[in-house]
Amino acid sequence: MKMQGAVIYETGKPRPYAQSTPLIIETLDLDGPQQNEVLVEIRAAGLCHSDLSTIEGIRSRPLPTVLGHEAAGIVREVGPGVTDLKEGDHVVLVFVMSCGKCYECTTGRSHLCGASFESKMKGELIGGGRRLSLNGKPINHAGGVSCFAQYAVLDRASMVKLPSDISFEDAALFGCAVITGVGAIINTAKVKPGEAVAVFGLGGVGLSAVMGAKLAGADPIIGVDLRQDKMTLAKSVGATATVDASGGTENTAAAIKDLSHGGVLHAIELSGTVKGLEAAYASLRPGGTVTLAGLTPADAKFEIAPYMMAAKEFKLQGCYMGSCSAPDDMPKFVDFYRQGKLPVYKLRTGELPLSEINEGFDRLADGSAVRQILKPHG
Ligand SMILES: NC(=O)c1ccc[n+]([C@@H]2O[C@H](COP(=O)([O-])OP(=O)(O)OC[C@H]3O[C@@H](n4cnc5c(N)ncnc54)[C@H](O)[C@@H]3O)[C@@H](O)[C@H]2O)c1
Ligand SMILES: [Zn+2]
Ligand SMILES: [Zn+2]
Incomplete structure (x- = not known):
């Protein structure tokens, strides 16, 4: 399928990003989900400092890539082998693709999965290869997520099902800010x-x-x-x-x-x-x-x-990803939010379309914004 996404080709460009435009909106090709993969329509994505660090060039990643690792959306298609999610389910995305088989995954530390780490360093999904391309040339995945785009194909392990009554804008923040910050306190410390x-x-x-x-x-x-x-x-x-x-x-x-x-x-x-x-x-x-x-x-x-x-x-x-097992911890954190104990909406400073993503990173870099929510469908 064709879709719009924000591609970074070169890091370390000068600020303001509104002028140097490190992120370029392209019409990309996205292959359908393969074994154990899911196509998700991105409804809301947060701008995190880890993306900014890649833009600044202090955290190297394979280029070109579609950044973004904190988002929520709707399942649009499931690939072979995915039996516990269906079209229309709401999901929050997770930036570790736990393989379920390695030493870390089988001893309660799936957030440190070695296979996930290696796939991320190659810009691939854990199933191997890339589903993103532009004019026949592959584009790398970031963190197995790449959510600064209208759609993403991800491994099944890169998402947790959400109750459908939570707003996508709040839900997105659970994918990085909340799982990392709350997890750091409860699980790591x-x-x-x-x-x-x-x-x-x-x-x-x-x-x-x-x-x-x-x-x-x-x-x-x-x-x-x-x-x-x-x-x-x-x-x-x-x-x-x-x-x-x-x-x-x-x-x-x-x-x-x-x-x-x-x-x-x-x-x-x-x-x-x-x-x-x-x-x-x-x-x-x-x-x-x-x-x-x-x-x-x-x-x-x-x-x-x-x-x-x-x-x-x-x-x-x-502390990585709040030392969390996403399938176990995310539902607990969502429950705390539903009880009014995690007012994550207070972290939101405005919404923006894909076309304003560079301006959004200027605001994150100068410290004037906390979490800005990207709405890739406008
Ligand atoms: N380990 C993980 O799993 C994980 C996950 C997500 C984010 N991160 C990292 O966490 C960090 C925070 O991310 P964010 O999105 O909240 O960033 P942010 O840019 O929104 O916030 C950083 C804050 O630090 C403040 N700051 C800068 N220098 C400071 C200093 N010397 N003393 C005290 N405060 C200072 C800034 O004013 C700003 O408010 C980043 O380094 C990010 O890459 C790590
Ligand atoms: Zn993050
Ligand atoms: Zn593993």
Whole structure:
């Protein structure tokens, strides 16, 4: 079938993107779903900083590609072997294509599936090859999703069925911001009631982590950012206090220690900067853990003083997709949302058509937007 999609051919173009147009709207060919695959009509897709990092050229991906990994839509066709979804079902898309067979998949860590990782690095679906092309030349898939387009063909494992009464605009955010931010708190950090949490970086993912911290009963919940508007929003979704990080690592850590009787047990890094990570590590109390989910440039380094790490039992752990098993965790998070405990609609800053996607990434890059929702059908 033919459809419109936003293709990136070259990364590292200068801002403003409205002028340099890293994303170009093309009429693409999309092959039908093969074994275990599904054709989904994309109804809403979120603009995430991970896409921006690819546009900036600090996170390399096979090019050309159709970006986008956070979306919700409607099943339009199922391929052979798909028996548990049907045309018309609503789904939220997931950026890991778990194979179900590897060591990680069979030991409860399907979000770290090795086969999925290798397919992503090649720009392919886990079933092998690409379904996207332009004038006979293949176009790569991004994260097995590629949702900055009107339709996507994905592996069955790249989606979770949704109740049909949830708006696509809210549902889309569960695919990355919510699964990562809430998962970081509940699954990776395993925050318990009364424990002190600080969240560094209050974008879509960090604000989801603040909501998750509230859900977990954390206290205090300290939101850290460089922007006052983000800190105000953090208070409206559960932060009990905020700290402006523009004063540098030492001042930020000192302010957090003042607010938390000497430091936090959980510092959640979601700014995607080494500065944020430094401040997170410096804000720990003895026995505290940094949960690192922000994605810094691929070649960035971070210094640790090993002596103090041992003496104070500081811990540092990575977090990918909130350590979630999407089929198990997504329905739980959707239930919390339906109970009013995850007001994800507060993360939305406007909607845009495909034709304005470059302007949307300018707004994400300058920090003036949280989650903008792309409506590929207008
Ligand atoms: N590990 C994963 O599975 C995963 C999934 C999704 C996103 N991510 C990453 O999470 C990060 C956040 O994504 P997002 O879409 O919410 O980004 P965003 O751009 O919406 O938000 C980032 C926020 O960090 C703030 N910030 C910048 N420097 C800071 C500093 N030194 N201290 C405190 N705050 C600072 C910015 O003002 C902004 O509000 C990105 O690095 C993204 O790539 C990781
Ligand atoms: Zn994302
Ligand atoms: Zn696997």
